[in-house]
Amino acid sequence: MKSLAELQQLRDKISKQVDLRKDRENGIRIVVGMATCGIAAGARPVMNAFLNEVSKRGLSDVTVTQTGCIGMCRLEPIVEVFMPGEEKVTYVHMNEEKVARIVAEHIINKQPVAEYTVGAVQE
Template identity: 55%
Template sequence: MAKSLAELKAIREKKLNEINLRHGKNGYRVVVGMATCGIAAGARPVMVKLMEEVAAKNLVDVTVAQTGCIGSCRLEPIVEVYGANNDKVTYVHMTPEKIVKVVDQHLIGGKIVDEFTMTIVDGKIVDPEIKA
């Protein structure tokens, strides 16, 4: 049986609320792109380091997950951080070293690490290395 758009929106909202309950009102959901493009670019060590940092720093309000292709293969490895209000920050060209800084500054300190984010100008993605 096909679902209506309203039913699909209700299911999505319910699942987002469940995720928010799991990682706390002020927590984060961190998603790593683990499609073939991400893995080829080095997403696996980024994911491992992220899980290690979250565990070592006992960040109980942080949920770590993986997803398939995020859609910007040339920017892989990509890590997306969702806040409690479901706002999203997309980090690109991530490395295990960069993930440490994101954990310390963003997940613990609440400050976005702008130097690792992508920017959209006139509908086009501007690579972080280019915007500097």
């Protein structure tokens, strides 16, 4: 059973990690569209899958956040990846299987998954 005592242990572990906030400011941002259109298309499990991957792999310089509707509702769920010094990459029609591949290939190995991007879908 999960208890607040257990949470405090987790807190102590995390606060020992190197300067969390500084890591986050200079790091990679993964932004998931979470408006009505995104939610209806399946954005919640996609966001949770990103959280899981980031937490499992201990990627302390990666932040997962949310945004509203960016006006391409037919392509939802949409995920944008911002890497320092790189152009933004927009992934469309996202699902949980695509998440694992994007984290491994793009977030960790810095090679965007071209076939999942908005450019590939709209051609």
